Amino acid sequence: MIRPPTACVYGAPPPELADWPADAVQVSPLAPGSASLEDVAPDSLDAVVMAAPPGTIERRYALALGLRALKPGGILTAMAPKDKGGARLGKELAGFSCPVEEASRRHQRICVCRKSEGVSGLEAAIDAGAPRSLPALGLWTQPGVFSWDRIDPGTAVLLSALPPLAGRGADLGCGVGVLALEVLTSPAVTGLDLVDLDGRAVRAASRNVQDPRARLHWADARTSPDLEGLDFVVCNPPFHDGGAEDRALGQAFVRRARALLKTGGVLWMVANRHLPYEAVLEESFARVTRRAEAGGFKVYEARR
Ligand SMILES: C[S@@+](CC[C@H](N)C(=O)[O-])C[C@H]1O[C@@H](n2cnc3c(N)ncnc32)[C@H](O)[C@@H]1O
Numbered sequence: 001m002i003r004p005p006t007a008c009v010y011g012a013p014p015p016e017l018a019d020w021p022a023d024a025v026q027v028s029p030l031a032p033g034s035a036s037l038e039d040v041a042p043d044s045l046d047a048v049v050m051a052a053p054p055g056t057i058e059r060r061y062a063l064a065l066g067l068r069a070l071k072p073g074g075i076l077t078a079m080a081p082k083d084k085g086g087a088r089l090g091k092e093l094a095g096f097s098c099p100v101e102e103a104s105r106r107h108q109r110i111c112v113c114r115k116s117e118g119v120s121g122l123e124a125a126i127d128a129g130a131p132r133s134l135p136a137l138g139l140w141t142q143p144g145v146f147s148w149d150r151i152d153p154g155t156a157v158l159l160s161a162l163p164p165l166a167g168r169g170a171d172l173g174c175g176v177g178v179l180a181l182e183v184l185t186s187p188a189v190t191g192l193d194l195v196d197l198d199g200r201a202v203r204a205a206s207r208n209v210q211d212p213r214a215r216l217h218w219a220d221a222r223t224s225p226d227l228e229g230l231d232f233v234v235c236n237p238p239f240h241d242g243g244a245e246d247r248a249l250g251q252a253f254v255r256r257a258r259a260l261l262k263t264g265g266v267l268w269m270v271a272n273r274h275l276p277y278e279a280v281l282e283e284s285f286a287r288v289t290r291r292a293e294a295g296g297f298k299v300y301e302a303r304r
Pocket residue numbers: 146147152155172173174175176177178179195196197198201219220221222235236237238239
């Protein structure tokens with residue numbers, strides 16, 4: 001008989017700052033394949049340990065889901081760096097009418113909170129952070145996903161430069177599917193694999209991109225899915241990992257795009273002007289052309 005979990009862990013809290021049972025179930029949307037806190041039965045867990053996410057709405061949503069999942073008396077341990085939401089964590093938890101003990105260690109604010117019988121405000125925080133259709137965008141989206149309530153300016157520059165594409169391709173770091181929707185307006189496109197690390201983005205993209213040529217993957221695009229011989233890749237690569245700027249992440253996307261493309265295949269990519277991608281593009285591709293530059297962004301066409 002499979003026993004239901006008694007504890008969940010959200011993300012990767014520093015292990016020296018909290019304990020969680022070895023069989024705790026991972027529930028972060030940034031851990032491909034993990035379970036989802038939304039689906040955990042209310043009042044079922046003894047413990048939730050959370051690396052609280054940085055955005056205010058997404059953090060209150062995750063905290064509220066964590067508290068909802070706990071049995072009365074169950075313990076939520078939540079932590080975040082002081083400058084990434086940690087400073088507000090105690091107040092946010094107290095706002096759910098639960099007693100909180102707060103400590104600071106290693107630049108993290110750590111809050112331990114026991115779910116009280118009088119817990120309140122959970123449904124409002126869950127509603128505020130839930131997936132929704134934004135009429136202004138005409139898209140499904142959710143607080144916490146990249147540029148969740150507007151078209152990213154870099155994406156807009158890439159959209160303005162992108163020609164109609166043909167054949168089979170991939171959108172690496174697809175977000176909610178803005179680039180994919182444009183790519184699929186070309187009838188010559190025969191297939192498109194959309195890949196993102198953020199399960200919330202992939203769920204939104206699966207509602208936005210209802211095209212039989214599209215396949216969605218909740219995965220780390222640096223290693224998966226297993227594709228080859230593509231005609232094109234489109235990409236607005238991530239340059240943050242866990243909140244810190246990480247140029248290596250974008251550079252890994254460039255190398256991965258090369259590996260997925262057939263000889264003669266093309267990468268269309270946008271990057272912030274200050275990010276150093278020219279060297280990795282030149283070393284990975286036979287021909288690199290700057291196709292657009294606007295608003296602090298550069299668009300490259302790189303042919304393998
Ligand atoms: C700059 S955003 C672009 C999103 C979307 N293509 C757009 O233009 O609006 C980069 C995306 O990459 C995703 N991402 C970050 N690291 C990733 C990884 N290792 N594998 C796949 N996707 C990743 C982020 O979740 C984010 O949605």
